[in-house]
Amino acid sequence: MRMLTNFGRGVGALAVALAVCGAARAESAPIQLSLKDHLFTPAEITAPANQPVTIEISNQDATPAEFESKQLRVEKVVAGNSKITVQVRPLPPGRYRFYDDYHEKTTEGFLIVR
Numbered sequence: 001m002r003m004l005t006n007f008g009r010g011v012g013a014l015a016v017a018l019a020v021c022g023a024a025r026a027e028s029a030p031i032q033l034s035l036k037d038h039l040f041t042p043a044e045i046t047a048p049a050n051q052p053v054t055i056e057i058s059n060q061d062a063t064p065a066e067f068e069s070k071q072l073r074v075e076k077v078v079a080g081n082s083k084i085t086v087q088v089r090p091l092p093p094g095r096y097r098f099y100d101d102y103h104e105k106t107t108e109g110f111l112i113v114r
């Protein structure tokens with residue numbers, strides 16, 4: 001009987017731990033990035049080191065773009081007037097370049113990790 005009670009408490013504690021964990025995850029909202037007239041706004045975004053990062057890219061141009069970064073290991077097309085979400089692995093501090101692969105010379109930005 002005592003064992004069952006302890007088990008019950010254990011399950012209760014686990015449920016609380018999961019609830020806290022879920023709340024913490026919800027706090028790290030995606031980083032918002034928009035693309036308009038083939039420019040990223042903001043041109044620099046920041047993220048904490050050693051944590052997975054989610055970036056939401058809203059393409060406000062009518063033409064498609066390809067969000068790409070060799071350093072971040074991402075490459076994803078975003079159609080005109082559409083949104084995509086990109087997951088980035090946990091990173092050490094640094095300055096990581098990204099760009100629109102269709103307009104690489106003019107359309108770039110940086111992710112500052114610290």
Ligand SMILES: [Cu+2]
Binds near residue numbers: 075
């Ligand atoms: Cu590409």
